[in-house]
Amino acid sequence: MTPTALAPAGFAMLIVLMLYRRFRRLFGRQPVQPARMKVRVAFLFAVGAMLMLRGSHESSMALALTLGFAGGAALALLGLHLTTFETTPEGRSYTPHGGIGLVLSAVLLGRLVYRGFVLAPVFDGAHAGNAAAFALFQRSPLTFALFGVVIAYYVAYYVGILLHESRASSAASRAGAAPLPRQPDA
Template sequence: MAIPVHPSLFVSLGIAALVVWRLYSRIRRMVGRQKLSAVRPWITICLFTWLMGMLSLASLAHPDHLAAVAGGIALGIGLGVYGHRLTQFEQTPAGLFYTPSAHLGIALSLLFAGRIVYRLAQFYLAPGPQVWTPSQFSGSPLTLLIFGILAAYYVTYAIGLLLWRHGLKPGAGVPLSGPENT
């Protein structure tokens, strides 16, 4: 006799697979050598600045939420500056490359993954049927703090990449900056 499987199980497994794939690709991008894109930093700056602005606007009615977003943004800016200082930059005939700090990239990825796992566990392990509004699912001050940290880190780091690229001199050599050259 076959055990009946509820269709929502397939949806949940599909979402879980998507989240795992995105986390894997995010961690790979945050710890390995990357070629500097002409477009990606601009997309990051525009998208995450817009998201931080919208979250801040939506949080105006809740001072604790606004404080969480603002605190996350302040921490994220500090981590972005610190991460930029730890980055290894190089100019080669093949193009411009940078290698972010693996420790910082992994720590930020684990912070994000941990919060997702915690919120999903809260949602799926709650006793009885739960109906959560979007504001209850994402409006936690801790979630807003973590999002503020990540968004501000990405924006600050992208700005640092653009500043590094615009400060280059043609034929300046291979290693341009990094922990040993700052």
């Protein structure tokens, strides 16, 4: 294989790995890992801020992203309500409601694949004319709104889990109980 053929194959394998890890975290008991969650919140917050800066130049994009953020935050509140929290000898854990995360991930992935197929002929024509093909990919308010939903959902959901963890730790310390060991952040 030539290096130009290896790059897309490597990128595709990386995307598959990321999707596998994302879907694996949607089901079953998950350990509460505050350090990782804080990093994810910071990263997603930064991505959301960059998208907001990008979308602020067009009112339809800014409105779509704002509505997406609001929808994602509302879904996160629902997801937190449906999440089961447990304290075991191994530490604190939570079991997310897999349906919400699965639907969000599937809708976003479906939208990106759809946009890829719709814009593939445009990419070829833009590439031949040295135009910025990916600029066309970013001009969809629906795609921006879906990015906003996913980003706001995970930021609000992880913040909610961290707040729940903080309250549970302080309640255990007030009750005089020895805190349970936490899972190491690996």
